[in-house]
Each structure stands twice: as C-alpha cells, then as structure tokens.
C-alpha cells in the first residue's frame with residue numbers, strides 16, 4: 391500500500407498521536423501507542439515510503455516534515471514514560487511500605503525468633519528424656535572455659551577456639567565463652583551426682599560471619615555423670631534425641647575426633663535433613679551433616695573437680711543450634727538469622 395504525502399493529513403495525525411500518548415494510562419499502553427504511531431505500519435512510515443514519488447525539491451521539505459513529526463512523537467512518548475514511571479515508583483513505595491510501628495488489632499504483634507524457638511524445642515525434647523536445663527554466664531574466666539576442661543595455657547588445642555578476651559582483671563583472665571562446656575564444670579562443681587543436664591546458650595568466637603559461621607552463635611551442651619555410664623549410653627542418647635527431634639528417618643553416626651576434655655572423643659553427624667541422606671548441595675554430597683562434638687568425660691576433668699573417676703563416669707556432647715536451624719529450615723546463608731529483615735522474620 392502506498393500513501394501519498396499529505397501535509398495537512400499528517401499534521402492532524404501527529405496532533406491526534408500526541409493526544410493519545412498523553413492519555414495512555416500506563417507504561418504498557420504507552421508502548422502500544424508508540425508502536426501504532428511510529429511503527430512499520432503507521433501512517434508516518436507509509437508516507438515516508440512514498441517520498442520517492444515526489445520531485446526532489448518537495449521530497450526534501452516533506453522528508454524534513456516527517457522527521458520533525460517523528461521527533462515530536464518520540465519526545466511525547468519519552469515524557470509520558472517519565473511521568474508514568476515516577477507515579478509507578480511512588481505507588482510502589484506506598485504499596486510496599488512497612489510500618490514497623492503499626493499495631494493491627496486482633497493480630498499477634500510478634501513471635502519468638504527462630505533460634506529461641508528451636509532452643510525451646512530442644513530443651514523440651516531433652517526434658518522429655520529426663521534431663522534438667524541449666525545455664526551459665528557468657529562472660530567466663532579462663533579457668534572455666536579452658537583450664538578446668540584440661541586445656542592449660544599454651545595448650546595447642548586452644549587454637550580450636552578463637553577467643554574474644556575482655557578487659558577485665560588480669561590480661562587474658564576473662565573472656566566471652568567460646569562454647570557451653572564451661573557450664574559442665576559449674577554443674578560438676580556445685581551439684582550432687584548423678585547429673586543429667588542440658589545447657590543451652592550463646593557462645594562467641596572470633597570468626598568472620600559467612601554462610602555457615604556467626605561470631606555469636608548458640609550451642610546446647612549435654613552432660614551425664616552417673617555410676618557405670620558407658621560409651622554405648624552416649625551413642626544411644628544421641629540416637630534417641632535425633633529420633634525424638636527429627637523423626638525416625640534421620641540417623642546419627644559418630645566419627646573419631648579429639649577434644650581435651652573427653653576421651654574417647656567423637657564428632658557426631660546426622661543424616662542430612664534436606665536430602666534425607668541421598669546427597670545434596672548443603673551436605674556436599676555426603677548425605678551427612680556434622681552437628682557437634684561429644685565423648686566420655688576425661689578423668690583429668692574429674693580430677694580437677696575432686697570427683698572420683700573410679701566411682702563416676704560420664705559423657706558430654708555439645709552442638710550448634712544455629713546450624714541445626716539452618717538445616718531444618720534450609721537456610722542457604724546463616725546471616726539471615728541476625729539481619730532482622732522483617733520479611734524473613736514474619737515468614738518463619
């Protein structure tokens with residue numbers, strides 16, 4: 391189809407197009423009108439194609455006219471887009487606004503953090519198994535955190551715990567506990583035996599936060615001291631706990647390890663809760679996830695506390711609560727637990 395160049399017709403076409411652009415209600419409509427008035431099948435394009443039929447003088451002025459119209463329509467499109475884009479952003483800001491002070495009647499105003507909730511569930515599980523719950527201080531002396539646990543100053547095993555020291559008393563005397571094991575010592579010091587206890591709480595290590603580490607994290611420690619306690623009791627307790635907490639599809643296994651305060655020592659792993667053991671990204675394909683350490687209480691610890699290792703034996707374990715939360719809820723990055731993003735907190 392060819393259209394003869396008609397200046398008057400094109401002027402009113404341009405006027406009409408400018409009006410339609412200004413009336414476009416949203417960005418999609420602007421694009422639609424834009425294609426119609428400037429596209430290959432628009433009157434403008436057809437007129438352009440007919441220029442060849444004009445004699446050279448007319449062709450020049452007609453060409454300039456068409457280019458002016460094109461420039462005018464492009465400018466109109468651009469300014470309409472700018473106006474709508476701004477309105478759109480304003481609307482989004484209002485729609486996605488979070489009023490953190492807003493109280494909705496009849497709605498809960500908050501809930502426990504995932505880590506606190508998990509800690510409470512763990513306590514319940516162990517209480518159901520006959521354990522009591524105990525706590526100890528987060529600022530500890532070197533003696534409780536290390537020495538009484540058979541880790542004297544300069545013991546190479548101290549390197550296992552990168553420690554924050556507090557400027558309190560003698561240099562190096564007071565620190566932020568690097569694990570919950572010092573609470574074992576406090577219990578052994580102050581309680582009548584036998585002891586069946588779990589000890590949850592915050593721990594601190596000089597670690598840079600990354601997907602799997604936080605410098606402030608949570609552990610739950612377990613301690614059993616009784617007459618005739620054996621390694622089989624330790625293994626059975628961990629398996630019983632795992633089944634009670636995760637269900638019978640998840641199993642625990644022990645692998646040899648070293649801790650100065652237990653002998654023999656082990657690391658315990660559970661079936662990866664994300665892939666149920668078949669191997670996935672989170673467990674690096676092994677099907678197992680390391681939860682923590684455990685072992686039979688070393689006689690050296692009993693000696694330091696004047697407990698007769700001939701009469702009493704015991705076992706201890708300790709594992710990371712945040713790691714457990716990460717696994718149970720499939721969190722790719724542990725740091726979401728501390729960022730306090732309201733969208734994450736209300737989701738869980």
Ligand code: PHE
Pocket residue numbers: 568569570571611649652655682683684685706707708709
């Ligand atoms: N306290 C150890 C740690 O944090 C874990 C552990 C606890 C190991 C109890 C053995 C017995 O690394």
